Amino acid sequence: MAVDTLVFAAITAVYLAVIIFLGYVGYRQTKGSDDFMIAGRRINPVVLALSYGATFISTSAIVGFGGVAAQLGMGLVWLTVLCIGVGVLIAFIVFGKKTRELGKKTDAVTFPDLLGKCYGSTFMQRAAGLVILVGMPLYTAAILIGGARFIETTLAIPYDTALIAFAVIVAAYVILGGLIAVMYTDALQGAIMFIGMTILLILTYTYLGGVITANSALDAMSSMVPEALAASGMTGWTSMPDFLSPIWITMITTMVLGVGIGVLAQPQLAVRFMSVKDNRSIHRAVMVGGPFVLVMTGVAFTVGPLTNVWFMQTQGMLAVEASGGNVDTVIPNFINSAMPDYFVIIFMLALLAAAMSTLSSLFHTMGTTIGYDLNVRMKDSKPSIRAIQAGTVLMIVVSTIVAYMMPSNIIARATVMFMGLCAAAFIPAFAYALYCKKPSLFAAKASLISGTVSWFLWTAFVHSSESSVLGLSQAIFGVSSVLPMPWGVVNPIVIALPISAIVLCVAHFYDRSIVDSPERETDLS
Template sequence: MAVDTLTFSAITLVYLGVVILLGYIGYRQTKGSDDFLVAGRRINPVVLALSYGATFISTSAIVGFGGISAQLGMGLVWLTVLCIGVGVLVAFVLFGKRTRMLGHATGALTYPDLLGKCYDSPFIRKISAVIIIVSMPIYTAAILIGGARFIETTLSIPYDTALLAFAAVVALYVVLGGLIAVMYTDALQGAIMFVGMTVLLVLTYVYLGGIGAANSALDSLAPLVPESLAAAGMTGWASMPTFLSPIWLTMITTMVLGVGIGVLAQPQLAVRFMTVKDDRSIHRAVMVGGPFVLMMTGVAFTVGPLTNVWFMQNGGTLAVDAAGGNVDSVIPFYINSAMPDLFIIIFMLALLAAAMSTLSSLFHTMGTTIGYDLNPLVKNGKPSMTAIQIGTLVMIVVSTVVAYALPANIIARATVIFMGLCAAAFIPAFAHALYAKNPSVMAAKVSITTGALAWFLWTAFVHAKESAVLGISDALFGVPSVLPMPWGVVNPIVIALPVSAVTLMVVLAIEKRAPCTTTNTSP
C-alpha cells in the first residue's frame, strides 16, 4: 500500500522538528559533564519511566520479537510477564534505588564507573567497559537494521540510504545534547510508541472480527504448523510448544529468560537510575513504566501471531511465508499490507521512535564508555566532553558497519546475545556491589570473568544458532555443536549466569573479606 507522500512529509517534519527542539533544550541545559553523562541527576520521574521503557523496548521487541512470535506463537507473552516483573518491579525497586543511592554517594558517571568505584577497582571498571564496547555494537546494529528495514519497506527507498540517514539523525542530538537530550526525546518517543501500539492492537482485532473470533481463528490454524516446526515441538500459534522440546527450550531459555533476566544488567538502563534525585522519584516512575512495558511487549507478542490469521484470510499463506521467509519483515509487511495510510505513517513514527530512543541511549553509553571509562588521558576522574563526543561518533560508525555485516533474521537474536552476555557477566557482581557492606573485589573479578568466559564458550561450542555461524567448534572438532540435543538449543544464559553466581559465592566463602567502602570515589 502506498503512503501519501504529502501527509507523510508533513507529519514527519513535525515529529523531527519536535525531536530537534527537545534535543536543543537538552543541549542548552547541558553545562558540564554531570549534565552530559547523568542528566544532572534531576530528571522528572515520568521522564525517567518513559525514557527507561522506550530504551528497553526497541524495534527489537516490536519488529524482531513480533516476527518471532508470528513464527512460533503466543508463548512469548511469558516474556511480557518477566519484562514487567523483573524488568520493571525488580529493576526499579531492588536495583534502581540502590543504584541511585550509590551513584550519588560515589559520584559515578557511568555503569563501569559505578562498579569500579563500588569495588575500588580499576580492573573491574575496565573489564566492564571492554565487555560493553565489544558486545553493544551488535545490539545497536540490530536496532539500526530494524528501523532501516521499516523505512525501506514503507517509503520504497534504498536500504543503504535509510540506514545511513537514520544513524545520522540520531547521532546529531546525542553528540550535542548528551543524556538530557536523550531522555527528553525518549519521553516523546515513548508517548508516540504507546499510542501507535494501542491503535495497532485495536485495529488488528477489528480487522479480524473481534477478540473471540480472532483468537478462535488463530487456534484453528494449528494444523498448518510447518512440518519442521511441528517436529521441533510447536503445537500451534495459540498454545505453548511441547515441554522441553527444542522450540520450548529456545522460546523459554533464549527469548524469555535471555531478555527477561538480562534487562537487570543493561548499562544503558542502569545509568538512568542515577539521573533522579530521590527514591520517591523511582517509586513514581514504576507506576508509569509498568503499564508502558505491558503495552509495548504484550501488543507485539499478541499481534505477531495474529498476522497469520490476516495473511491466511487475505492471501492464503502464513505470515513468515508472506514476508519472504524473513521474520524481521513480518510486522513491517503486515502494517503496510493491512493498515490504512494514516496509521502506516503513525506506526512508522512509533517504530522510528522505538529505534531512535534505544539507539540514542546505546550511542550515548558506548560514547561515554570509550571516551571516559577507557580513555587513558582521563586524569583524576575528570571527563573530557570532546573525547566523549569523538568516542560517540566512532562507535556510531562502528555500529553502522556492523549493521551491514549482520545477516537476515538477526534482530531478536542480537538482542538476546547482548542481554545474555551482560546478565552472565554483570548481574551477580552488580547485586553484590549494591547490597554488600564490604563487597569483595576478588569475588567480583572472578564472577565477571568466569561469567563472560562461560557465556562465550557455550556460545562458541554448544549453542547451535551461534556456534554454527562462528565455525570455531566445526574447525576444531568437526561438528557445529559439541553436545547433543537438547543442549544445542539451551541458551548460554542458563549456564553462564549460574556459573557467574556460584563462583562469586565460592570466592566469598573461601576468602577473608577485604574491607572496601562503597563511598570511595577513586576511579
C-alpha cells in the same frame, strides 16, 4: 499499499523538528560533564519511566520479537510477564534505588564507573567497558536494521540510505545534548510508541472480526504449523510448545529468560537510575513504566501471531511465508498490507521513535565508555566531553558497519545475545556491589571473568544458533555444536549466569577465609 509521500514527509518533518528542539533544550541545559553523563541527577520521574521503557522496548521488541511471535506463537507473552516483574518491579525497586544511592555517594557517572568505584578498581571499570564495547555494537546494529527495514518496506527507498539516515539523525542530538537530550527525546518517543501500539492492537482485532473471532481463527490454524516446527515441538500459535521440546527450550531459555533477566544489568538502563534526585522519584516511575512495558510487549506478542490469520485470509499463506521467510519483515509487511494509510504513517513514527530512543541511549553509553571508562587513569579523573563525543562518533560508525555485515532474521537473536552477555558478566557482581557492605574485589573479578568466558564458550561451541554461524566449533572439532541435543538449543544465559553467581559466592568466602584467618592476622601484626 502506497503511503502518501507528501503527508508522510510533512508529519515526519514536524516530528524531527520537535526532536531537534528537544535535543537543543538538552544542549542548552548541559553545563558540564554531570549534565552530559547523568542529566544532572534531576530528571522527572515520568521522564525517567518513559525514557527507561522507550530504551528497553525498541524495534527489536516490536519488529524482531513480533516476527518471532508470528513464527512461534503467543507463548512469548511469558516474556511480557518477566519484563514487568523483573524488568520494571525488581529493576526499579531492588536494583534502581540502591543504584541511585551508590551513584550519588560515589559520584559515579556511568555503569562501569559505578562498578569501578564500588570496588575501588579501575580493572572493574575497564573490564565492564570492554564487555560493553564488544557486545553493544551487535545490539545497536540490530536496532538500526529494524528501523531501516521498515522504512525500506514502507517508502520503497534503498536500505543503505535508510540505515545511514537513522544513524546520522540520532547522532546529532546525542553528541550535542548528552543524556538530558537523550532522555527528553526518549520521553516523547515513548509516548508516540504507546499511542501507536495501542491503535495497532485495536485495529488488528477490528479487521479480524473481534477478539473472540480472531483468537478462534488463530487457534483453528494449529493443523497448519509447518512440518519442521511441529517436529520440534510446536503445537499451535495459541498454545505453548511441548514441554522440553527444542522450541520450548528455545522460547523459554532464549526469549523469555534471555531478555527478561538480562534487562537487570543493561548499562544504558542502569545509568537512568542515577539521573533522578531521590528514591521517591523511582517509586513514582514504576506506576508509569509498568503499564508502558505491558502495552509495548503485550501488543507485539499478540499481534505477531495474529498476522498469520490475516495473511492466510488474504494471501493463503502463513505470515513468515508471505514475508519471504524473513521474520524481521513480518510486522512491516502486515502494517503495509492490512492497515490504512494514516496508520501506516502513525506506526512509522512509532517505529522511528522506538529505534531512535534505543539508539540514542546505546550511542551515549558506548560514547561514555570509550571516551571515559576506558581512559580513566586516576580516582578523581573528570570526564572529557570532547573525548566522549569523539568516542560516540567512532562507535556510531562501527555499529553501522556491523549492521551491514549482519545476516537476515537477526534482530531478536542479536538482542538476546547482548542481554545474555550482560547478565552473565554483570548481574552477580552488580548485585553484590549494591548490597554487600564490604564486597570482595577478588570475587567480583572472578565473577565477571567467569561469566563472560563461559557465555562466550557456550555461544561459540554449543548454542547452535550462534556456533554454526561463527564456525569456530566446526573448524576445531568438526561439528557445529560439541554437545548433543537438547544442549544445542539451551541459551548461554542458563549456563553462564549460574556459573558467574557460584564463582562469586565461592570466591567471596575464600577471600574472607584468608582475610579472617589467624595466619593472616599474625602476618598483619
